[in-house]
Amino acid sequence: MQAKAIRITANGGPEVMEFTDVEVRAPGPGEALVRHHAIGLNFIDVYFRTGLYPQPLPAVLGQEGAGVVEAVGEGVSHVRPGDRVAYAGGPNGAYSEARTMPAHVLVKLPDAIGFETAAAMMLQGLTVQYLLRSTYPVKAGQTILFHAAAGGVGLIACQWARALGVELIGTVGSDEKGELARAHGAAHVINYNTEDIVARVREITKGAGVPVVYDSVGKDTFFRSLDCLQPRGLMVSFGNSSGAVEPFTTQELARRGSLYLTRPTLGAYMSTRAELEAMAAELFEMVASGKVKIGVNQTFPLSQAAEAHRALEARRTTGSTVLLP
Ligand SMILES: NC(=O)c1ccc[n+]([C@@H]2O[C@H](COP(=O)([O-])OP(=O)(O)OC[C@H]3O[C@@H](n4cnc5c(N)ncnc54)[C@H](OP(=O)(O)O)[C@@H]3O)[C@@H](O)[C@H]2O)c1
16 A cells, blocks of 8 residues: 655755655554554654664654554554554654554544644653653652743643642743743743843742753753752753753763753653553543643644744744644
8 A cells, every 4th residue: 555655765954855655564463554644743853854863764754643543463452443543652654644553552542632632742742741750750849940841842841740730940932932831831931042041040949949950952951951950950851952962071960969860762761561551541631631731733734744844943833733644
């Protein structure tokens, strides 16, 4: 069977993304064929496109989708043809009308969650789940720093933190994005293009600093983030939207007060079926209860995925973005 997909044969800018026909084979043992109704756009797709994260080429991009199972291979029993499903992570290949993929990454969707919402929330929502609940389990009354608070991960984090009684200080690139982060539950916002992040965090925390910083911006904010931490605080460096963090000596952690550093990935927190099911159940519950609302703030036809990448990299998007096959 053939499907339209966005494939790259070389790394580079959005112009390397070709809308073309690809072959979708019948599912083998442990696999399922899924017809996508919506596909999630994530910053990690940019890293795979540019080559910051290497992969064998040619490749179909994309880590996240929602749709209907059309067929399953031998040994697959947790999903069946006709099931509404969604997934995040696993091998690239989501930017396609349909794909054959490992079935173990699929979860069944509750009826209340539509395909666009699902494609917008799986990767970013599961990320917020592990960041706030496992990497550093935040507690009510704490004040934390979370960068890029008006982005896809960011707006979910603002709402989830508020639901847990946590004061989230969110950084943003414009005053309009600041308003959006506040409306989603950020207790404080800092415009990092016009304000001094470290001075503002010290002011808000009355000099104490924060126990944890969640930093997905990377290169541009890394050392300023370390400067915002309390002694023995935890730096969670979970992305590189401004570029990869430069190599540094561990003395940087020592002289700021015995800091901890982690560089987590969703895959490492979701490496078993039991972990995936528990994390997804918690995310679905947050969304079903209305504590976290998923904002699909941009949609693009799958054929226009390159435009979606341009918008994401130019910081023109807020919340989540979905591609429609
Ligand atoms: N490790 C993991 O498990 C994991 C999982 C999911 C996502 N992530 C990371 O989390 C981050 C957010 O992902 P997302 O998909 O939700 O994207 P996003 O936050 O919607 O978009 C990225 C945002 O980063 C900010 N930014 C700061 N400097 C930038 C620059 N030089 N170029 C582009 N953007 C810049 C922009 O917001 P402002 O205009 O407000 O600055 C931009 O809107 C990404 O770094 C991603 O790689 C990591």
